[in-house]
Amino acid sequence: MGTTTASGARPSYHVTPESEWMNDPQRPFFLGGEWHLYYLYNSDFNFSDPTAGGGTEWYHVTSEDMVNWTQHGVVIEKYQPTEGGVYLGDIETGSAVIDTDNTAGFGANAVVAILTQMADGIQQQSLFYSTDNGYTFTPFSGNPVMPNPDPTAKPAFRDPKVIWDGASAQWVMALAEGNKIGFYTSSNLKTWVYTSGFIPENSGVDLGVLECPDLYQLDVDDDATKRTWVLAAGANGYLYNRTTGTAYWIGAWDGASFTAVDVHPQWMDSGPDFYATVSWADSRLDEDERYVSRYAIGWMNNWDYANDLPYYGGFAGQDSLVREIKLETIDGAVTLVSVPISAYANIFGTSVSVSSKTITTDPTTASLPAMAGGAYVILTTVSKNGGDDGDEVRIRFKGDGTFATTVGYDFVHGQAFFVRDLDGVATESMPTAPEQSYDAVRTVPVSLASNTVTLSLYVDWNSVEVFVNDGVAALSGLIYPNPGAEIIEMVSGTGQLTLDSFTYAGVSV
Template sequence: MVFTVFLRRELSLRFLSAVAFYLFAVSCTTASATRPSYHITPDSNWMNDPQRPFFLGNEWHMYYLYNADFNEANPSAGGGTEWYHVTSTDLVHWTRRGVAIEKYKPNQNGVYLGDIETGSAVIDTENTAGFGLNAVIALATQMADGIQQQSLFYSTDNGYTFTPFSGNPVMPSPNPGAKPDFRDPKVIWDGARSQWVMALGEGNRIGFYTSSNLKTWVYRSGFTPQDSGVDLGLLECPDLYQLDVDGDATKRTWVLAAGANGYRYNRTTGTAYWTGSWDGVQFTTANIFPQWMDSGPDFYATVSWSDPLLTGNQLYASRRAIGWMNNWEYANNLPYDGGWAGQLSMVRDIKLKTVGGAVTLVGMPISSYSTIFDTGTKVTGKTITTDPSTASLPAMAGGAYVIRTTVSKNAGDDGNEVRIRIKGDDTFSTTVGFDFVHAEAFLVRDNDGTATDGMPQTPKQAYDTIRTVSVPMEGNTVTLTVYVDWNSVEVFLNDGEAALSGLLYPNSGAGSIQMVSGSGRLTLDSFTYADAGS
C-alpha cells in the first residue's frame, strides 16, 4: 500500500486544486495489502454487528454477528448469522473462541425460530432469571420467514456456551402477519428502580419494556422522532445509558443512541444519539434532532459499556464504545476477495462534554492501544516547504500506523485547508483534513482504489460521497489524530470532539504520506507518526 498524507483535497468541485506550500513525505513499501492488524476481523467469512462486551472470569467477552455461509461472490446470498465469541484482557488483543450461540438450532421443544441476530448479554448477579447466580443471559432477535422475535439464551460457563430457554420466544412478534421490524433488544439494569429495561428497534421508533426476571416483558413507551418531523428511517441497534456531563455528577444525563439513516440530512447511515432523561417508563429529550457519534460513512451498530471495576462516580465519567465499520448502502458490493468480510472499529473511550455550547459525546481510542505502536517519529520546529527533500522522514514498516498532527492558521498564514492524503499509488488516494474557513473536517475517498470497481451506481455514489463534520473552534488551531490500518481510517479532531471513520481500498500497499495546504501557507505546529507492532 502506498500512503501519501497531504494538507490538500482535490476530489470535488468545491475543493479547487491549489499550490502546496508545505510538503513532507513518509515512504514505505509492502508486497500487498492485507487485513487490518489492530481491528477485529473474522478469521474467515462474514461479520457485522458487535454485541456489548461484559467482564467475567478476569476477561472481556464480546460477540459479533457471524455468517459461516458467506458467499464471497454474492455477499447478500445465503446464511443467516449467529454469535461468534472473542475474549480479551485489554480490549485490544483478542482471542477467537468460536460460535457461542448457533443459528437454526431448535429450542428444547424442537421449535426452529431462525438465525441469531443482534441483542445483548447481561450478567444476572441476583439470579433474577432463575438460571443461577452470575449466569450470563443473552436476549437476541431470531428471524424465520421474515418474522422477528426475541429469544433468551443462558450460559453457566462464563459465556462460552449457551442453552436456549424452553419458553422461547420470550417476546413473540406483535403482528406475525405484517412481519414488522421488531429487533435488536438492548437490556440494562435500572438500579434506581430495581428493574430490567429493554430498548427495542421497532421500525421508525424505539420501544421501551421492563421486566423483573428477563423472561416476561411489559411495554412501557415509545420514542418516535418522526412524530416531530425528524425522519431517520429505520431505527435499530438501540443503546441506553448514563454519563456525567463534563465529569460533573450533578449533571448526570441519559443517552439514547440508535443506528439510523441520515441521508435526508446529507448523511449516510450511522449512530445517532439524543441526551435527555429516563424516568423508568419513558425517555424524554429537549432536542428531537439527533447528534451523531461519528460523521464518517462506516461506523454503525454501535454498542457501549461501562467498566465494572470502576465504582461510584467513576462509573459515569466515561464508557467504552465500538462499532461495525461498514455501511448497508454498499456492504454487499465491496470487493471481498480474501475469504473474509467485515471489521469492527477501534474501542473508544467516550464522554459527555460541552462543546460549542452543546452537550456532545466525544471519544478517542482507549489508551491500551498505545502498547501496539512504537515510540514514533516526531517533527517539531521544522520548516516545511514544497521540496520533500527538506522534510524527509524514515520509512514506515507497513500500512498500519497512527499520525498525530497539530496545524494552525496564524497571523500572516493565507492557507485555508490542511489535507492529509492516504495514497494507494500515483493515481489513487484518500484524503482527510480540515477546512479552516468553514471549521469543517472532511473525508474524501472517491478515488481511493478498488472499492467501487464494477459497483452499481447507487452504492458507488454512497461510497464516493464526501463526508464532513463541523468542528467548533476556540482559536486558530486544530489537532488531527489519524489511525490507518491497511484498509480503514479513523480520524479524530481535537481529542475526539468530532470523528470520521471509513473503509479504504488502496490498490497497491502503503507507500508514502504527504501533507499540504489547500492554498497558501499554514503553520505545522507538530507532526508525529508511529508504526503499529503487535
C-alpha cells in the same frame, strides 16, 4: 498482527473474523478476569454473491485489554430447534447481561442473552443463558420470550438492548421497532411489559428504520450533579448529508419512558462506516466512576455498499477501535466525545517526528519522515498563523501516485473532512449506485478556540479512524487502496499553513 494477502493485509489492531462475514458487535461484559465480546457471524457468506447464503450467529472473542483478542468460535448457533422441535431461525443482534442476583433463575452471575431470532421473515426475541462465564449457551425452553405481537404491523421488531435500572429496580429493554424505539420492563428477564415508545419522527425528520438501540447514563463535564441519559440508535441520516450512522439523543429516563431534550439527533461519528454501535461501563469501577466515561465499539461498514466492497483475504468485515466516550459541553451543546482507549498505545513502536514546518501545495515542503507499512498512527497539529494564507490542510495516505484517501481540516469553513473518491480498488470496481455513496465527501463542523487543529489518524491497512481535537469529532471509514500503496503526503489546498508537529508510529511486530 496483520496477515499479508495478495491485495493487502488483515487489519492489525481491529477485530476481524478469521474467515467469512461479520457484522454487528454485541455489547461486551467483564467476567472471569476477561472481556467477552460477541459479534454476528455468517459462515455461509458467499464472496461471489454476497446476497446469497444467509443467517447469522454469535461468535465469541475474549481479551484482557480490549486490544488483543482471542477467537473462540460460535457459541449461539443459527437454525437450531427448541425442545419442541420448532426452528426459530437465525441469531441476530441482542445483548447479554450478568444476572448477579439470579432474577431469571439460572443461577447467580449467569450470563443471560436476549436476542432477535428471525424465521420466515418474522422477528422475535429469544433468551439463551450461560453458567460458564459466557463460553457456552443453552436456549431457554420458553422461547421466544417476546413473540412478535403482529408481524404485519411490526416487520421490524429487533435488537433488544437490556440494562438494569437501579432507580426503579427492574430490567429495561430498548427495542428497535421500525421508526420507533420501544421500551419494556421486566423483573425476571423472561416476561416483558411494554411501557412507552420514542419516535424521533415527531420532529418531522425521517431517520428510516432504526436499529441497535442503546440506553445509558453519563455525567456531563465530569459533574455527577449533571448525570443524564443518552439514547442511541443506528439510523439513516440522509437528511443530515450522510447515509447510515449512529444517532443519539440527550434526555431523561423516568423508569418508563425517554424524553429527549431535542428530538433532532446528534451523531457519534461523522464518517461513513460506524454503525450498530454498542457501549458499556467498566463493572470493575466504583458505581459513581462508571458514569464518568464508558466504552463503545461499532461495525465498520455501511449497508449502502456492504455487499459490493472488494473484500480480500477470505474475510469480510471488522469492528472499530474500542473508544472511551464522555459527555462534554461543546459550543454550548452536551456532546459525546470519543478517543481510542489508552491500551492501543502499547501496540505502536518507536515514533518519528517533525515540527515547525511549512505546508504548501507542494508535498515536499512539509518534509514528513519516511514511513512504511499499512498499520500506524499519526498525531499532527496544524495552525493557520498570522502570516499564513492557506485554506485547508490535506493529509493524503495509502497513496500510489494516482489513488489515495484524504482527510484534513478546512480553516475557511471550520470543518474536518474525509474523502475517498480516489480510494483505489473500491473506486475502480464498485457498481454506480453504491459507488456514489462510497465516494461521497464526509464533513463535520469543528470550531477552533484558536486557529489550531489536532488530528489523530489510526490507519490499519483498510480502515482509518480520525479523531479531531481530542475526540470532539470523529470520522471513520473503510478504505481499499491499491496493492503497495504507501505514500503519505501533507499539502494545503491553496497558500501556506504551519505544521506545528507531526508524529508517526507503526505497529510493532
